[in-house]
């Protein structure tokens with residue numbers, strides 16, 4: 001993935017909900033994930049962090065921004081929800097605007113949905129002149 005130009009970021013080891021998890025346990029999950037990443041990915045000067053469930057408290061942001069570039073997203077595609085509606089998710093994704101970061105999980109249990117939604121999403125916005133780029137790390 002890194003050889004293809006992708007960045008590998010930290011998303012916690014267990015996908016904990018940061019608002020419901022004591023700070024020390026949450027930080028340990030981030031550290032465990034980082035150790036895993038560091039063991040398999042060549043060292044990078046840029047460390048990315050995207051919180052599971054997409055949100056952090058101000059205190060957590062203060063602790064993490066010293067070491068990580070925190071990536072939040074404007075749109076979270078809901079195709080992985082147990083009761084998702086294909087048209088509703090597409091409508092939600094199509095409301096994305098230029099510069100938005102859209103989250104697609106690639107977990108095994110919903111991989112087929114990711115393929116369908118991601119291809120439709122890319123086709124929809126490509127047809128309207130949008131382009132897709134690597135995050136600006138500056």
Ligand SMILES: [Zn+2]
Nearest residue numbers: 011015052053
């Ligand atoms: Zn997640």
